Amino acid sequence: MLIRHPDDFPSRQITDERLFQDRRAFLAAVGGAALVAMPVENLLAASRKLARAAQDKLTPYEAVTTYNNFYEFGTDKSDPAANSKDFRTRPWTVQVEGEVKKPATYAYDDFVRGFTPVERVYRHRCVEGWSMVVPWMGIPLASVIARLEPTSRAKFIEFTTILDPKQMPGQRANILPWPYVEGLRMDEAMNPLTLLVTGVYGKPLLPQNGAPLRLVVPWKYGFKGGKSIVNIRFSEAQPRTTWNIAAPNEYGFYANVNPSVDHPRWSQAKERRVGEFFKQPTLMFNGYGDQVASLYTGMDLRKHF
Numbered sequence: 326m327l328i329r330h331p332d333d334f335p336s337r338q339i340t341d342e343r344l345f346q347d348r349r350a351f352l353a354a355v356g357g358a359a360l361v362a363m364p365v366e367n368l369l370a371a372s373r374k375l376a377r378a379a380q381d382k383l384t385p386y387e388a389v390t391t392y393n394n395f396y397e398f399g400t401d402k403s404d405p406a407a408n409s410k411d412f413r414t415r416p417w418t419v420q421v422e423g424e425v426k427k428p429a430t431y432a433y434d435d436f437v438r439g440f441t442p443v444e445r446v447y448r449h450r451c452v453e454g455w456s457m458v459v460p461w462m463g464i465p466l467a468s469v470i471a472r473l474e475p476t477s478r479a480k481f482i483e484f485t486t487i488l489d490p491k492q493m494p495g496q497r498a499n500i501l502p503w504p505y506v507e508g509l510r511m512d513e514a515m516n517p518l519t520l521l522v523t524g525v526y527g528k529p530l531l532p533q534n535g536a537p538l539r540l541v542v543p544w545k546y547g548f549k550g551g552k553s554i555v556n557i558r559f560s561e562a563q564p565r566t567t568w569n570i571a572a573p574n575e576y577g578f579y580a581n582v583n584p585s586v587d588h589p590r591w592s593q594a595k596e597r598r599v600g601e602f603f604k605q606p607t608l609m610f611n612g613y614g615d616q617v618a619s620l621y622t623g624m625d626l627r628k629h630f
């Protein structure tokens with residue numbers, strides 16, 4: 326993210342996007358409501374939503390799994406897919422610690438046991454200026470948190486990626502301080518949109534997308550979505566996070582998608598869908614404002630970028 330131009334992605338990513346008729350987006354847009362007998366302003370709002378839904382065609386699986394940021398496997402977009410083929414995601418453990426009543430090192434299967442993954446089609450907006458529309462499969466983080474029972478002192482939650490330089494060539498270089506760490510405020514973590522992702526397109530996650538477990542927070546820039554998580558820590562104090570440590574003036578703790586707060590080196594007003602030519606306007610909170618704006622009432626989002 327420090328290196329590449331934000332719009333830099335290869336045109337070979339362009340594949341057949343008519344593969345999927347985004348029926349779900351259409352239904353979500355009209356909310357199942359009858360269009361007849363709707364007040365004009367509702368009709369206008371519905372048509373705006375429909376226009377957006379038409380733009381929210383699913384990004385092809387091929388692009389979702391070959392155009393990645395996962396610096397542990399290299400900084401080129403094609404590196405994660407190329408360099409993670411032998412990455413071992415079993416056995417896997419998730420250590421839970423800090424301000425929590427059930428701290429333990431859980432075997433992956435025990436950690437996810439009893440949860441049924443849900444499918445959520447989310448806009449996925451990278452701070453670099455590209456975006457995708459991805460059908461993630463995952464467990465709402467709120468359910469996992471409820472099972473782990475944080476103490477009343479837990480105000481933040483921190484996610485740490487595996488540290489394994491033998492398997493991850495990027496960790497043998499000084500690209501970032503390793504391991505990769507991300508964090509959320511507890512209320513952000515509890516929001517129903519926040520997912521612990523285990524799959525994509527109905528299949529288990531591939532290593533390049535963060536197998537076996539990664540975070541997805543759709544109203545924030547993609548870098549909040551830490552991959553291949555091995556540690557979850559509940560804390561009273563706000564954790565330091567990798568990109569904020571690497572470049573504090575460029576990447577804040579909150580990282581909410583915000584078209585009116587530019588990155589110091591480029592605008593965030595527009596985005597380009599991977600595989601498409603024309604840019605489109607970026608939406609406040611990536612279009613999820615109805616569900617998340619209230620988390621930030623009274624906060625100066627320029628200061629807390």
Ligand code: MTE
Nearest residue numbers: 393394395396451486505547548550551552
């Ligand atoms: N997680 C780890 N461990 N290492 C990374 O380099 N990159 C982040 C995020 N999670 C990253 C990471 C960034 S910058 C983005 S945009 C998203 O992963 C990309 O997710 P995707 O490749 O599945 O689209």
